[in-house]
Amino acid sequence: MPFALVDIAVGSVLQIFQQVPDTLKLPNGDLVNGIQKDSTQWRSDSYALTRFDSFKPPTGKVITGSPTYAVEADGSVTETYDVIDAPAPRPPVVTSLQFRHLFTQAETVAITTAGQTDIQVRIFTDEAAAAGTVDLGAAAVIQGVAYLVAKNIITQDRADQILKGVSPS
Numbered sequence: 001m002p003f004a005l006v007d008i009a010v011g012s013v014l015q016i017f018q019q020v021p022d023t024l025k026l027p028n029g030d031l032v033n034g035i036q037k038d039s040t041q042w043r044s045d046s047y048a049l050t051r052f053d054s055f056k057p058p059t060g061k062v063i064t065g066s067p068t069y070a071v072e073a074d075g076s077v078t079e080t081y082d083v084i085d086a087p088a089p090r091p092p093v094v095t096s097l098q099f100r101h102l103f104t105q106a107e108t109v110a111i112t113t114a115g116q117t118d119i120q121v122r123i124f125t126d127e128a129a130a131a132g133t134v135d136l137g138a139a140a141v142i143q144g145v146a147y148l149v150a151k152n153i154i155t156q157d158r159a160d161q162i163l164k165g166v167s168p169s
Contacts, residue, residue: 091137
């Protein structure tokens with residue numbers, strides 16, 4: 001877990017680290033050398049750093065860019081981070097057989113039947129079967145599943161579940 005180095009004197013987070021740095025450059029340009037995680041105090045000319053506090057961005061967010069610092073009227077330092085929404089998890093990659101099992105038996109029958117007269121359904125199912133693995137986030141898979149919805153072979157709700165890799169219950 002990342003941790004933040006806190007300036008107790010002014011109560012501001014100075015920096016977030018994945019690991020303890022050997023040298024820390026403070027907002028005023030001072031360097032604090034030889035920081036040890038189990039130390040109880042580090043000093044520069046302007047700062048007294050006395051502890052590490054755990055820090056993580058809010059749920060569903062990630063830090064982007066570098067922090068910015070502002071010196072407040074009372075002399076305290078405020079550190080600000082920009083956060084953005086965390087990227088959506090990547091859809092899973094499944095085997096061709098696992099992909100087939102994402103459909104109910106009734107859906108599989110309907111798809112197989114449709115594939116006898118609709119060449120696009122046939123190509124989609126043949127390619128999924130021959131691929132060995134099916135990336136549920138791939139454009140061709142999303143388009144193929146959308147085609148099944150457009151042809152009323154499956155519902156949009158089922159398409160959403162299939163593209164998330166959720167087996168029918």
